[in-house]
Amino acid sequence: MLFNSLDFAVFLPIVFLTYWILLNRNLQIQNLFLLIASYFFYGWWDIRFLGLIVWSSLVDYWIGISLSRVTKPQYRKLLLSLSLLMNIGLLGFFKYFNFFIESFAQAYSLFGAQINLSRLDIILPVGISFYTFQTLSYTIDVYRKKLTPTKDIVAFFAFVSFFPQLVAGPIERATNLLPQFFKKRRFNYTTATDGCKQILWGLAKKVIIADQCARYANDIFNNHDQYSGSTLVVGAFFFTFQIYGDFSGYSDIAIGTAKLFGFNLKINFATPYFSRDIAEFWRRWHISLSTWFRDYLYIPLGGSRVGKWLNVRNVFIVFIVSGFWHGANWTFVIWGTFNAILFLPLLLSNRNRSNLDTVASGRFIPHIKEVFQIFITFLLTMVAWIFFRADNLSHAVSYISKIFSSSIIVLPEIRPFNMFLYLLFFILFEWIGREREHVLNHRFFNSYNWFKYPLYFILMALILIHSNGTPEEFIYFQF
Numbered sequence: 001m002l003f004n005s006l007d008f009a010v011f012l013p014i015v016f017l018t019y020w021i022l023l024n025r026n027l028q029i030q031n032l033f034l035l036i037a038s039y040f041f042y043g044w045w046d047i048r049f050l051g052l053i054v055w056s057s058l059v060d061y062w063i064g065i066s067l068s069r070v071t072k073p074q075y076r077k078l079l080l081s082l083s084l085l086m087n088i089g090l091l092g093f094f095k096y097f098n099f100f101i102e103s104f105a106q107a108y109s110l111f112g113a114q115i116n117l118s119r120l121d122i123i124l125p126v127g128i129s130f131y132t133f134q135t136l137s138y139t140i141d142v143y144r145k146k147l148t149p150t151k152d153i154v155a156f157f158a159f160v161s162f163f164p165q166l167v168a169g170p171i172e173r174a175t176n177l178l179p180q181f182f183k184k185r186r187f188n189y190t191t192a193t194d195g196c197k198q199i200l201w202g203l204a205k206k207v208i209i210a211d212q213c214a215r216y217a218n219d220i221f222n223n224h225d226q227y228s229g230s231t232l233v234v235g236a237f238f239f240t241f242q243i244y245g246d247f248s249g250y251s252d253i254a255i256g257t258a259k260l261f262g263f264n265l266k267i268n269f270a271t272p273y274f275s276r277d278i279a280e281f282w283r284r285w286h287i288s289l290s291t292w293f294r295d296y297l298y299i300p301l302g303g304s305r306v307g308k309w310l311n312v313r314n315v316f317i318v319f320i321v322s323g324f325w326h327g328a329n330w331t332f333v334i335w336g337t338f339n340a341i342l343f344l345p346l347l348l349s350n351r352n353r354s355n356l357d358t359v360a361s362g363r364f365i366p367h368i369k370e371v372f373q374i375f376i377t378f379l380l381t382m383v384a385w386i387f388f389r390a391d392n393l394s395h396a397v398s399y400i401s402k403i404f405s406s407s408i409i410v411l412p413e414i415r416p417f418n419m420f421l422y423l424l425f426f427i428l429f430e431w432i433g434r435e436r437e438h439v440l441n442h443r444f445f446n447s448y449n450w451f452k453y454p455l456y457f458i459l460m461a462l463i464l465i466h467s468n469g470t471p472e473e474f475i476y477f478q479f
Contacts, residue, residue, distance in 0.1 A: 001044040003253045004206055005471040011041065016260055020187050031158050031181050034261070038163035042127070049125040052090065057160045059086050060135040064142045064149035064156075076143060083139040091132045094124055096328045127167035129325060133292055135160055138174035140296055147175055155181040164257040168250045168476040170268040170288035177265070185262030195259030197440040200459055202252030207463045209426055210245030211472045213238040216414055221389055224399050229408035232399055234415065239389050240382045241423060244273065246475045247286070252438055271434040273381070273427075274359050276373035278342040279352040281381060289325070293318050308348070315347060316340045326388070331396055335387040342380055358435050 001007050015037045023030050043050050063083045070076050138159075141147040150156050159178045165171075220227055220235025227235070251268035258265045272284035282290055294303075301314040316337070323336020346352040359374065360366040366374070383400070390396035433439035445452055 001041050002471045002473065003250065003257075004203060004467070007044065011037075012257065012260075019261060024187070027182075027184055028154065030185065031152075031154050034163070035154055035158040035161065038158065038161040038166060041163040042161065042166055045126055046123070049128075052125055052128065053131060053161050054157075056087060056090065056132065056135050057157045059083065060139050060160075061150075061153055061156050063139055065151060067139075067142050068149045080139060080143045083136065087132045087136050091128055094128060098328065130169050130171055131160055131166060133171050133289075134174075137171075137292065137296065138178070141174055147178075150178065150182075152182070162258070162263070164254040164261075164263075165265055168247070168254070168474055169286075170251055170254065170266050171292055172265060172288070177263070180263050188262070191259050191262070194441060195256040197456075198252050198256030198259070198438045200256075200456060201438050201440045202249040202254075202256060203463050204459045205245040205249030205252065205426075206472075206474070207466050208245075208422060208459075210242045210249060210475075212419055212422065212466060213242035213245065214472070216416060216419065217242050217389070220414065221395075221399070224395075224402065227413055228410050229403045229405045230410055231412040231414050232403045233408065234412045236382050236386050236389075236399075236403075238419070240273075240378075240385050241426075243385065243388070243475055244269075245426075250474045250476065256438075267437055270358075271430050273378055274374055274431065274434055275377050276355045276359055276370060277346055277351070277377055278339065278380065279346050280355040281377060282339070282343070283356075289322065293322055297321065312344065312347065315343060319343065330393055331387050331390050334393065334396070335384055338384050338387060342384070361435065364432075 001011060015033075019030060019033060023033055039050055039053075042053065060083055063079050066079050067076055070079065138147070138156075142149045155178070158181055159172075159174065162172070162177065217235050217239040220231060221239065224232055224235070248269035255265045255267070266288055268286060268288050270284040270287065272281050275281035275284055298314055298318045301317060302310055303314060304311050306314070319336040319340035320333060321336070323332040323334070323339075326332045326335075343352065346354075359370050386399055387393075387396045390399060429439050432444055433442040436442045439445065445455060
């Protein structure tokens with residue numbers, strides 16, 4: 001079920017009213033209802049894959065309890081290995097089986113021989129990368145004794161399948177989300193209205209920004225050989241905002257929806273395009289995934305506590321694995337590697353933690369140096385997104401090569417004034433709200449009724465105007 005669909009517009013109020021009006025007296029019944037609603041939400045797409053979530057939940061629930069009963073280190077490691085093998089094995093089969101088969105056949109052909117290996121007609125279950133990492137975080141934290149395993153199977157299953165963030169995150173840690181299923185939840189009007197505002201802003205990001213940018217980005221990327229280098233820059237520019245509006249829009253809707261039910265999810269995006277270097281960008285982009293890799297891969301590898309070159313190795317491993325997590329294509333591996341290369345000078349010069357605060361904090365106007373840093377970081381990020389968006393490596397190389405041709409100095413063939421105007425207002429709004437959880441939470445958009453209510457109306461009107469009969473899927477559904 002898509003957040004931007006009529007189905008969800010009917011589903012959410014029904015679940016919300018039932019949850020608070022009919023079931024507000026019993027916490028266990030509320031949890032059970034959320035579990036049923038979450039399975040219905042996911043099964044609306046393809047009921048066959050509900051079995052994967054149930055199986056993954058059941059295995060990690062049992063392993064968590066078993067870890068609390070076993071004291072011998074070798075048996076605890078065996079249980080953890082079983083969880084890793086099961087979860088990563090399922091993820092690897094559905095997401096990477098065909099990729100490895102094709103890559104093996106191509107590598108074999110380099111030796112002058114041909115091997116025929118059949119692809120399997122595998123459908124990638126929506127959200128499998130997200131809920132797999134969520135259950136793994138539970139098992140690993142229980143193994144590390146940072147979390148006491150739960151015996152409440154309903155609460156645990158509801159934690160794994162919580163519908164607001166089930167399909168595309170944020171990837172919640174058990175230490176944050178699971179305890180919330182055991183606390184009495186009371187309806188809070190202020191929190192609920194803030195959630196509605198965040199949902200509205202997320203829908204605006206998706207429908208007004210991402211979907212409209214996608215119209216031009218898809219045309220330019222799919223027909224890049226027919227356009228000038230300057231037009232390809234426009235295409236990369238639009239895709240840069242498409243993927244941000246699409247993914248951060250989903251996260252805003254997820255976080256806002258969770259607030260309606262009394263849950264607090266972690267922030268997943270913090271205006272990353274206002275970053276002053278690549279390190280800051282990755283602290284602000286897809287935060288739940290970046291911190292997951294930091295805590296469960298980078299630090300176990302030794303993190304920054306090892307020597308400089310081992311630290312460099314660890315950084316490259318994290319970036320490459322992060323790229324591969326996004327999809328079974330060499331373009332994602334190159335995208336991750338490219339970001340690691342951009343990160344390397346900061347690491348070697350010990351400047352990777354130079355910009356920990358928000359740019360121009362307490363000021364509206366940034367310094368010239370900050371503007372220059374943001375511009376350079378944005379350009380580098382935009383180049384990296386070309387690899388992410390390209391169909392394959394040859395497509396990416398061809399696209400970038402044409403950008404750096406003489407045709408870059410001509411006027412772009414595609415220059416939609418309305419889209420640039422939308423982006424101008426969008427960037428301005430994001431800048432104003434850069435120190436808040438979401439834009440509409442800023443006092444500038446809340447203090448005056450004569451301003452905020454017309455703004456809400458305009459956003460809703462634009463969402464309706466730009467919506468079509470068939471809602472567009474979110475980009476990260478494929479990951």
